Amino acid sequence: MPASEFGQLQRRLGAGKVLLRPSECSSYRYDAIQFGVRPLAVVLPETVEDVVQAVRAAQAAGVPVVGRGAASGLSGGAAPAQPGLVVSFTRMTALRILPQQREAVAQAGVVTLAVSEAARLHGLTYPPDPASLRTSTIGGNLGENAGGPLCFKYGVTGDYVRALQVVDADGEIHHLTRDAYDLAGLMIGSEGTLGLITEATLRLVPPARHTLTLQASFGSLEACAAAVSTAISAGTVPAKLEFMDAACIGAVEDYLHLGLPRHAAALLLVDSDGDDPAQVEAELKVVEEAFRAAGGEVRRARDAQEAAALWQARRSVSPALGRIRPARMNEDIAVPRSRLPQVVAEIQALAEPYGFPLVQFGHIGDGNLHPNILFDPRRDDPEQVHELAHRIAQVALRHGGVLSGEHGIGSMKRAFMAEAVDTQTAAAYWAIKDTLDPAGRLNPEKLLPPRGALATGPEVAHAGA
Amino acid sequence: MAHAIDACVHCGFCLPACPTYALLGDEMDSPRGRIVLMKEVLEGELALEDAVPHLDRCLGCQGCVTACPSGVPYGELITGFRGWSEPQRQRPLLQKARRTALLRVLPSPQLFYAAATLGQHAKPLSPLMPALLKPALDLLPRRVPRRNRLQPFFPAEGPIRGRVALLAGCAQQTLAPNFNEATIRVLTRNGFEVVVPAGQGCCGAAALHTGERDLALRQVKQNLQAFGGENYTAIISNAAGCGAGLKEYPVVVRGQPEEAQAQALAAQVQDISEFLGGLLDRGELRPTLPASQPLRVAYHDACHLAHAQGIRREPRELLRWIGGIEVLEVPRGDLCCGSAGTYNIEQPELAAQLGQLKAAHILSVQPDLIASGNIGCHTQIASHTRERGSAVRVMHTVEILDLAYRGEL
Structure with missing residues (x-):
């Protein structure tokens, strides 16, 4: 019986570490996009032994286990699909910086920003910068393989992993590295469906010495997308290259009043960043010219403070959309950059007949777009929302893109997975899942396309980047 | 409340801004968690008594309001919920008695003075006192200053530039009478007549934020009477919590006959640093003498100034303007010091942990002086820096200005 197993667990670990009351458990059923079902119990471990x-208690009780960081994720990854045990890592926050090795050893609950802040004291930095970096945890970032603006030049969370400590479905502890079979790599982005990441050894790098920031506005989405293509074709690799449309601009302006x-x-x-100021300046010049040629109005940030405010604006886009409609269906498609102008325009046109406010923003530098359908669940038809979301996903696939650039699949995009991967690949996913979690107790109903629902969707074209 | 709850997109951006989440690391003691709890109680999915431990732990600091990109009016939400839920709650008898006593004694300068003087003598006995009284005693200063009744009117020095009314506050009249005296001196020196309207009372914030809506309403109506009837240049508050309270009046009496009157009053209310900062912006503030020696001043953002009223720039600029002052930023300055009205008394453990954290953060920048604009923070910070063996003085921003005007800084 789950209740007695978890009651015993509470007696073993202490009342503060195991939550059983409905009021407590209820708070662990959502992430930043979705509400799942109320867990039967919540564990707040402080050590890997916990x-x-x-x-093991969940195994004995025969119920699922869902890992959870700060639940700032945007795919439903941490929202339980079935009643079970939630393991919330927010109290596993030990962090060591090893400056000689240029490494950070972080427990799963360490807040993303805390890694960079600690590394800075040693003249190092940790580049992955998801918008929620003040809230999100390393464990959650790894589970979803989170990206961020800096990932265009510096790569995503997974690119900084040297080793992982993982607890498997049977409660065994493993130390996974990137050697031989890259089992650490297998865990990255697996959304807790193959094991629970409890600690990560992360690569740190020296930060660039100089950074310049600019903002450019455009009269049309097409001009904007074209400007990006031109700048990148000219050989520039900006550290960050971010895009937001008119609705996003309005929503964050209401929040921050930046002008x-x-x-x-x-x-x-x-x-644009680098160690040589002349080079940084030269790169930004090329970008500036490309933007102007496309009709952009360009303005440089006056100082670091203004630059910081602009980036805060960008990080706030997603939650600030709540000012427009209370709910949203968010997508996280990544498409070849060359297709961007067309993709942005197609999605725009697709949405119009539905009448929902549709906004787009994202890490346009690497073709990672976040089309968001905004709606009011009390007034709007969820079927319509889902249908539009599906068609947007199909646009991405048709242009040779993928469903998730950085948020993960979770439960939000799981329905589209059957179209996104071919039958053989899906079978390989399931073979891995069945090997590592034969009882299917690790975060069920996430990420993997449902068995037997494979490759019934439209033809998937493969376009070159 | 429904619109406020719906505005939350549960993004979690509020988590790092929440003091109790920082201490406890669990979701139900975070703003996002509390919003979900309130929603479930209101929808009948959760029993009120299951939710209240977590809702009671909320300081009402509104750090989350600053952090929220979606504009959720969390302050209104928790206040509304407390007002709705309090009458339905069963509190233990002793707790109930303490609450009633607190909400009766705090707003009355006479009663508070008597209690503080009595408490001062009992202070050495604090370790022997029941847990119910100990936190209150620990916060009292070693010496309660002599009581000083305020005159009803203070004339301006030089040509008259305006006429302001002063909200004298409750506890601070006893604990720190110099706050009002310094405020009056700085205002009159700048050419403002200061009126201390008779019949004014507690602003009502303490009652409102603890869910005692009827008491709060009575207090609000009393002040509408006391401050109404004249158009002042401004109604000045020098306690962040009270100023925020006055500005909240239109929400308290929403839909009642007093609403227009409350709006008129709220429009006149300014914190002393906001008012003086405005004069400074317009180049109308009379110059002070500079500090006699370079001073490192750690400025502490009171939650009800920074988060509730959005006043951050003015006090810092006023301090810098004095000359010879370097304003130091406190690490994690957005986090509440744990004082928060009656929180100190009702949640002594969390309040103490936050006080210790705040003292450590403030002292880490090695200030010569600590400035803040709220009596609650003042008492809390003084008590916890003292506990760490620090002799650094804690002063109201306006006290520092006053000293500078007198050439005594």
Whole structure:
């Protein structure tokens, strides 16, 4: 019986570490996009041994285990699909910086920003910068293989992993590295469906010495997308290259009052960085010229403070959309850059007949777009929302893109997975899942296309980047 | 409340801004968690008594309001919920008695003075006192200053530039009478007549934020009477919590006959640093003498100034303007010091942990002086820096200005 197993677990670990009351458990059923079902119990482990005990208790009770960081994820990854045990890592926050090795050893609950802050004291930095970096945890970032603006130049979370400590479905502890079979790599982005990441050894790098920031506004989305293509074709690799459309500009302007150009159809934010100031300046010049040629109005940030404010604006886009409609269906498609102008326009046109406010923003530098359908669940038809979301996903696939650039699949995009991967690949996913979690107790109903629902969707074209 | 709850997109951006989440690391003691709990109680899915431990732990600091990109009016939400839920709650008898006593004694300068003087003598006995009284005693200063009744009117020095009314506050009249005296001196020196309207009372914030809506309403109506009837240049508050309270009046009496009157009053209310900062912006503030020696001043953002009223720039600029002052930023300055009205008394453990954390953060920048704009923070910070063996003085921003005007800084 689950209740007695978890009651015992509470007696073993202490009342503070195991939550059983409905009011407590209720708070662990959502992430930043979705509400799942109320867990039967919640464990707040402080050590890897606590995690082992928790996993074994769930095994004995025969119920699922869902890992959870700060639940700031945007795919439903941490929202339980079935009643079970939630393991919340927010109290596993030990962090060591090893400056000689240029490494950080972080427990799963360490807040993303804390890694960079600690590394900075040693003249190092940790580049992955998801918008929620003040809230999100390393464990959650690894589970979803989170990206961020800096990933265009510096790569995503997974690119900084040297080793992982993982607790498997049986409660065994493993130390996985990137050697031989890259089992650490297998865990990255697996959304807790193959094991629970309890600690990560992360690569740190020296930060660039100079950074310049500019903002450019455009009269149309097409002009904006074309400007990006031109700048990148010219050989520039900006540290960040971010895009937001008119609705996003309005929503963050309401929040931060920065004086953003409300009347523009699109806004780009660009960081160029490097150790040589002349080179940084030269790169930004090329970008500037490309943007102007496309009709952009370009303005450089006056100082670091203004640059910081602009980036805060960008990080706030997603939650600030709540000002427009209370709910949203968010997508996280990544398409070849060359297809961007067309993709942005197609999605725009697709949405119009539905009548929902549709906004687009994202890490346009690497073709990672976040089309968001905004709606009011009390007034709007969820079927319509889902249908539009599906068709947007199909646009991405048709242009040779993928469903998730950085948020993960979770439960939000799981329905589209059957179309996104071919039958053989899906079978390989399931073979791995069945090997590592034969009882199917690790975060069920996430990420993997449902068995037997494979490759019934439209033809998937493969376009070159 | 429904619109406020719906506005939350549960993104979690509020988590790092929440003091109790920082201490406890669990979701139900975070703003996002509390919003979900309130929603479930209101929808009948959760029993009120299951949710209240977590809702009671909320300081009402509104750090989450600053952090929220979606504009959720969390302050209104928790206040509304407390007002709705309090009458339905069963509290233990002793707790109930303490609450009633607190909400009766705090707003009355006479009663508070008597209690503080009595408490001062009992202070050495604090370790022997029941847990119910100990936190209150620990916060009292070693010496309660002599009581000083305020005159009803203070004339301006030099040509008259305006006429302001002063909200004298409750506890601070006893604990720190110099706050009002310094405020009056700085205002009159700048050419403002200061009126201390008779019949004014507690602003009502303490009652409102603890869910005692009827008491709060009575207090609000009393002040509408006391401050109404004249158009002042401004109604000045020098306690962040009270100023925020006055500005909240239109929400308290929403839909009642007093609403227009409350709006008129709220429009006149300014914190002393906001008012003086405005004069400074317009180049109308009379110059002070500079500090006699370079001073490192750690400025502490009171939650009800920074988060509730959005006042951050003015006090810092006023301090810098004095000359010879370097304003130091406190690490994690957005986090509440744990004082928060009656929180200190009702949640002594969390309040103490936050006080210790705040003292450590403030002292880490090695200030010569600590400035803040709220009596609650003042008492809390003084008590916890003292506990760490620090002799650094804690002063109200306006006290520092006052000293500078007198050439005594």
